[in-house]
Amino acid sequence: MGATGSELKRVRQSRRDNLRNRHYKSMMKTSIKKVLDADKGEAASLLSQAVSTIDRVCGKGIIHKNRAAQHKSKLTKYINSL
Numbered sequence: 001m002g003a004t005g006s007e008l009k010r011v012r013q014s015r016r017d018n019l020r021n022r023h024y025k026s027m028m029k030t031s032i033k034k035v036l037d038a039d040k041g042e043a044a045s046l047l048s049q050a051v052s053t054i055d056r057v058c059g060k061g062i063i064h065k066n067r068a069a070q071h072k073s074k075l076t077k078y079i080n081s082l
Contacts, residue, residue: 024057040082047079
């Protein structure tokens with residue numbers, strides 16, 4: 001028995017969505033790493049960029065809102081400790 005048309009479509013959709021989600025997650029992780037690697041002077045501006053990226057990824061439903069809040073809280077706590 002072959003796969004039905006709807007099964008094939010779901011496979012196509014999930015592959016496409018997975019690629020998109022991986023792109024946004026990678027972008028988010030990169031912005032977080034930039035904040036953690038930055039020195040005190042530029043960390044604050046990088047923090048606002050990272051928070052913006054996290055919010056964008058969260059808004060698209062790629063990560064849960066509580067996970068986004070955890071990331072933002074962790075970064076803010078780190079910046080305040082510098």
